[in-house]
Amino acid sequence: MKPKFFSILKHRDVELTKNILLNDIIAGIIVAIIALPLSVALGISSGVSPEKGLITAVVAGFLISFLGGSRVQIGGPTGAFVVIVYGIVQTHGLGGLAIATLMAGIFLIFLGLMRFGSVIKYIPYPITTGFTSGIAVVLFSTQIKDLLGLQMEEVPAEFFEKWEAYFSRLGTLNTASLLLGLVSIAVIVLWPRINKTIPGSLVALVGATLATSLFNLPVETIGSRFGDIPATIRFVDFGTLDFSLGNLQALVGPAITIAFLAGIESLLSAVVADGMIGKRHNSNMELVAQGIANIGSVLFGGIPATGAIARTAANVRNGGRTPVAGITHAVVLLLIMLLFMPYAKLIPLTVLSAILVVVAYNMSEWRSFKGLFRSTKSDVSVLLTTFLFTVVFDLVVAIQFGMVMAMFLFVHRMGESMGYADVTRSLVPGSEDADDTPGTEGNGPVKTKEELSLDSELLVYEINGPLFFGAANTFLDVLQEIRSHTSVLVFKMKNVPIMDATALDALKRIEKRCRERKVLLLFAEVNPQPLKLLRQSGFLDRIGEDRLFSAVEDAVGAGKAILASKETA
Secondary structure, rough: OOHHHHHHHHHHHHHHHHHHHHHHHHHHHHHHHHHHHHHHHHHHHHOOEEEEHHHHHHHHHHHHHHHOOOOOOOOOOOHHHHHHHHHHHHHHHHHHHHHHHHHHHHHHHHHHHHHHHHHHHOOOHHHHHHHHHHHHHHHHHHOOHHOOOOOOOOOOOHHOOOOOHHHHOOOHOOOHHHHEEEEEEEHHHHHHHHOOOOOOOHHHHHHHHHHHHHHHOOOOOHHHHHHHOOOOOOOOOOOOOOOOOHHHHHHHHHHHHHHHHHHHHHHHHHHHHHHOOOOOOOOOHHHHHHHHHHHHHHHOOOOOOEEEEHHHHHHHOOOOHHHHHHEEEHHHHHHHHHHHHHHHHHHHHHHHHHEEEEEEHOOOOOEEEEEEHHOOHHHHHHHHHHHHHHHHHHHHHHHHHHHHHHHHHHHHHHHHHHHEEOOHHOOOOOOOOOOOOEEOOOOOEEEHHHHHHOHHHHHEEEEOEEEEEOOHHHHHHHHHHHOOOOEEEEEEEEOOOOOOOOHHHHHHHHHHHHOOOOOOOEEEOOOHHHHOOOOHHOOOHHOOHEEEEHHHHHHHHHHHHHHHHHHOO
């Protein structure tokens, strides 16, 4: 594994031309301007002081670009983390958040080194859409207090309790705060129609701050809540943190949540970026970089970070093509923080809430959410379960239930895909139809009278689909097809790609029943994986390799010879 930045430096004669460097620097400056208000807003909404959001964007943003596996990934705090971080701070304090983030960084590095980067392809789309939309709803709910200027000491962490508290305090609504927030939302939404270079969030931030200062508007600002904002970055004193075993055990769950969300969001962002620039990222290196970036963020007093899809897309749209853009973005943010942070105390909180309301809307993916309702019922059930559990409980519970449900539904669908068919008539000329009643095959359609040959002494069944625990019971239904006249039963297994231990147990039961009824069981066209399992388990040693045939015609021929020898005996 090698960071993309180092790979590009190795081929600098091709990829680091003056034009590309200039475009990257311009893109980095633009993305820094976009990230400035977002970082401050995300820090406050996460339950920490404003500068921590900027520190995260600077430190983690630099490390993700410098060490990451993507050419254009922009890292920093994101809306998805607001709910998670706020809950951890409320329960375990800032010290608990620092330890959980450190542990999450270690988990991410381990996952990257173990090459788990491709695991994203195993997360079903309804689950990612469900928890992303759920987080958007929860993020929106966290902004109501400051958007409306409600007078509240503490906002409950639980979703329904939060809204109950809002309604109980509606009498304290600040009209100036609400109007300023609504105007800010309108500016953010409509400004791109006027100018697409300068971000609407920055225009709204500057405009609302000037209006508040010039007209002395009665709205809460960063300064009135947090006081003076430090414009320096310094190491955290780890001597004040509780690294006791009991505390570490209590923080394992939050750490896993941070690691999971950071890994998934960063890899999703990298995949989106790949599609925009026509390149491929190194997912394992990206996970390692995310882990190092989160550890680095904590060392300097920041909060959890990951790849930011919206800022990464903005980077690409503005010409960014190498990690130089992300590094520039981090350096520009650092300069802004050092030079202009004292003025941040003038920013009204309602405009920051307005910015995050728009962020929540954009990350809701409501079109994708709505589109999934035209999919299968199982996909809809997974989507709604993940969404509702994210809103009502938390992300970990939602993903656990969503994954379990998706797996069970997948097993059910795969089990239904397995079936068997009587193909005796096509392989054994002259086989008789002894039953006038139509029957059914495995999990397939009803068989006609012409397809039935259950009284034949030689039966050939074609098994279709994977033989695993979800299809074992269907496989056992073959036992019902064996009649008193049957002497030879052939299983054609050309269409069985895999077999597991449960299906093997079912096969052993079928073979035992055949022995009891003096029916010879033969196998034809067995694929490599099932054949390996039959050999390793000792099944073939017990019944004999002579019952195994490479072609079904050979098995039928052997069966006919056995029947002929019985007739002449």
